[in-house]
Amino acid sequence: MTHRSTYALDRDTVEAIRRLSVRWKVSKAEVVRRAIRGLAEQADNAGDDLTPADVVARYRGGAVSRSMQDVQREAARQRSERAAEEQARARRLPSG
Template sequence: MSYHSDLTRTSMALDRGTLDALTDLAKRWGTSKAEVIRRSVRKAKEAADRESLQPAPLEALDWLQNGGGLTLNEAAEFREVVQAERRAKRYWWEA
């Protein structure tokens, strides 16, 4: 838990459900409602930052179609390993 000397007081309007949830979390976590809000905002900010670093779906597809960071030799070696594993796996009905 971190206490900052540069805290700023603010007010906000919360609906009954949100306020009840805030009160419940404060009791469960053994902390103040303000600390619940600080932790929650920090967690939401971290998640948003991680999300913003992820490529868009089409960018990810382009990356994969361009080798996914593998060199041609690495890709060929990987392909050989996978093909060998598939050839080695035989089911009872294929005998």
């Protein structure tokens, strides 16, 4: 189900969304969905007791390790997402 929303964004954010949309070859809405999904996942994995400063310090200390299962799950999610986007794009393009 799709929910339409309106948000006020600064010029830099709008431009960043546009650039990512072009780079990833997806809609601007998809850029926002991916960003929110990624941030929500990070927040869920970081724990409620970490402050933003704690999260920055954690990443500044080097790569955050992931289990092989997490890596495989994320790779499968991204492959599935790309396949769905390609199918949706193919449906939108005129045939012939």
